[in-house]
Amino acid sequence: MNRQELWRSVKFLLFSISAGVLQMASFAVFNELLHWPYWGSYLLALILSVLWNFTFNRRYTFRSTENVARAMTLVFLYYCVFTPLSTLLEHRLAGVAGWNEYLVTGINMVLNFITEFLYQRFVVYRKSIDTNDRAKKPESIEE
Numbered sequence: 001m002n003r004q005e006l007w008r009s010v011k012f013l014l015f016s017i018s019a020g021v022l023q024m025a026s027f028a029v030f031n032e033l034l035h036w037p038y039w040g041s042y043l044l045a046l047i048l049s050v051l052w053n054f055t056f057n058r059r060y061t062f063r064s065t066e067n068v069a070r071a072m073t074l075v076f077l078y079y080c081v082f083t084p085l086s087t088l089l090e091h092r093l094a095g096v097a098g099w100n101e102y103l104v105t106g107i108n109m110v111l112n113f114i115t116e117f118l119y120q121r122f123v124v125y126r127k128s129i130d131t132n133d134r135a136k137k138p139e140s141i142e143e
Contacts, residue, residue: 008129009117016116019050031101038090046079054075063131064130064132065132089107
C-alpha cells in the first residue's frame with residue numbers, strides 16, 4: 001500500500017470514529033433519555049452517522065467529484081443490505097441473547113467500518129478518487 005492509500009485509510013478511520021461518536025451519542029439520547037424502542041434508537045442513530053460519514057468522506061477522504069445523487073444512491077444500496085442485517089444482529093444479540101446493547105452496537109460499527117470502506121473505495125468512488133478541487137492542492141502528509 002502506498003502512502004496516499006494509507007493516508008486515505010487513516011482519514012476514513014478518523015471520520016468513521018467521529019461518525020461512531022455521533023452514532024453512540026445520538027443512540028444514548030434516543031435510548032436512555034427519550035426511551036424510544038431499541039431498534040428505532042439504533043436505526044435513527046445509524047442514519048445520522050451515515051449522512052455525517054458520507055459527507056466528509058466524499059469531500060476529504062476520496063476527494064471525489066462523483067455525482068452526489070449517484071454516490072448517495074450507491075451508499076443507500078449498501079445500507080439496504082447492511083441495515084437490516086445489522087438491525088437483526090442487534091436484535092438477536094442484545095434483545096434475545098441479552099448481550100450489552102453498547103457492545104453489540106460497537107461490533108456492528110466495526111463491521112460497518114470495514115465493509116463500507118471497501119465498498120466506497122472499490123465501488124462508489126473507484127473511478128473518481130482524487131478528482132475534486134481539494135485533490136489538486138497538496139496535503140502535507142502526502143508531500
